Amino acid sequence: MSLSLLRIGASALIATQRAVETAGHNVANATTDGYTRQRVNTTTAPPTPGTPGLDGGGERGGGVVVVSVDRLRDGLADLAFRAQAGAAGSWAAQAQVLDQAQQVLGPFGAGLPAAVSEFWAAWDQLSLAPADIASRQAVLDAGTTVAQWLRDASASLGRLAADSASRLAEGAVEVTRLAAEVASLNQDIATAVSGGQAPNDLLDRRDALVDQIATLTGATVRESDLGMVDVYVGGIALVRGHRSETVQASATALTVAGTPLPSGGRLGAYSGLVTTTLPSLAADLDALATGLRDTVNAAHAAGVDLDGATGNAFFAGATAATISLAPGLTPRDVAASAGGSAYDGNHALVMARLRAVPATGGQPFGDAVNALLGRLGGLAADAASRAGAATATVEHARLSRAAANGVSVNDEMVDLVRFQRAYEAAARVVTAADEMLDRIVNGLGLVGR
């Protein structure tokens, strides 16, 4: 009887001790990033049958037993966070690159649009003094500036694409590393779980790594057996149990064993930029350059230069990256004359009137440049606002997660007090059992002694 009381008291001491330890562990990790609070899960110990007629029959309580130390993780909050993290990462990357892309044509109010206006104005100015070499040189200079802006814009877009591609490559290495770590943690966790342990701290570490993978690739997580998780991007597995895949980067996308991953997360954004957005912008820029070159050259060839020659080309180069003044073009070669006289500036007027002639996509060159700027600005503004919205959502999800999983010092203090009192009470029970046993052991059978 007392022995079982002793055993009951001992079980209480062990359980409350474990509970106090857990509360202490929680308090110690209150500021640890990614830590999930733990709580002791106890239940009544298996009862033993009583003896009817002697100690009342029924079941005799056996004390308390610690079933497990639970990790109070809110799985839904995790799901919500990871779903948003991929989108937020993607939009943030796009907003950053597109913001740089809209600057390639120069600062607002200066840059290519201003250079284009100057070019037409230089022809107007030339019509006032067609034989003046300085005015002719001014036309060449204005044309050079326009070509220079187009070349610089093309080069900048190329650099942005190269940047994005190299970040994609770096990302592939990072994702591979993270996946390998998750796989190894999976292995350790499975070993612990099959041994009946609850590897709470390993689970926390793995969750942090999976968060990073989700932000980078928009990956989703599927629970597997023995506490392991499988990480998928679209339908392609990055981690399956204790095996992880190597992620590589092609020029335009992440691949696993040659199959491209569906676009998602930060790296998906870089992939989309390199594959679609940036090439499309570069193509628009090329169309601008060829439109300008063709319109100007066609008109210029019809005019007469200072030496009486006709058919001079003004611009040369096939793309925005290569457009320039025609090689060897001198001030004397500028075709300002309509009728051939050196003092005839009427063809310069024709050249200036090109400001209203359709050059690219049915629009005059200046309007086409503004349209491209509008498109760039619209893309950047859209990405920025979506990034803002996505970041706000992610922050909210992060907050919910911190609220669900985090440590509240007040909670732990209450638990601490509670279990401390319970420990004291359990100690009293042990003392009572001890005294009773003492009576039995040392006092029984010594009648009258």
Place this chain on the structure above:
Amino acid sequence: MRVTDASFAMIARRGLEQSLGRVQDYQARLASGRRIDRVSDAPGDAVRALRLRAEEADLAAYDRSASDALAWLGTADTALQSTSQVLRRVRDLALAGGNGALDPAAREALATEVDALRDELLALANTTYLGRPVFGGFGTAAVGQVAGAWAYAGDAGQVLRQVSADATVRVDVDGRAAFGFAPGDTNMLALLDTIAADLRAGATTALGADVAALDARLDAVGGALGEVGVRTARVEATRERGLARTADARDVRTTLEDADLADTVLRLSQAQAGYEAALATAARANLPSLAQFLR
């Protein structure tokens, strides 16, 4: 929802970040004076502003051309007025010489004046603006001597100026029509030579015919003056419209591009007040926990 230390700290940090971000935005706008720093700040307004900038640049170019055009036309006008005056003087001299009662010395004096006036007409016909002959098209001079006879030394070119997007104006004057160098006409210089000779010879009948020819020359010059007047008025009107349009465009553009100072200052002080409130709250949020009350 539970409140944990982590969530508490997160909210405080995020609040501070957001309000400081707002302060930074308005400060940047105030410092630059611009509402649109890049196209993405307001894509629709930015594209309109760019279009207006292009229009302003074009209008400035047209204005320079219009200025130049007015200078040309003014020069032509002055020269033609002077030519008209000279021709009228010659007419008076010819009429005076037609009076048969003059003696040779008097007629010689008249003829000498006509010679001098002919030289003046030559100079007027060759009036230049910035080195270019106003009456000679694209040539180097308007009138000269070829094999001892007065001839038109210019060409058939027209000097044009673009004074607005769709208006081109001729700013020179055709010397052949104005000064009588068209085929079948007697040019005014040859006419003056004839008058001088007739005056010296006392050929009163011939002088009568000369006066009629002078009248024809005066009409031609008057016609040219009229044309110049019309063109000048047209350029001036176009220029006025251009300047008005430039002012309008600039007004609309600055409304689109520039920050409303009063509004921005107000928003900046609001944002600053918000930031200070967030700071005060974060400081006061150092609430005691249960641990401080337990023994």
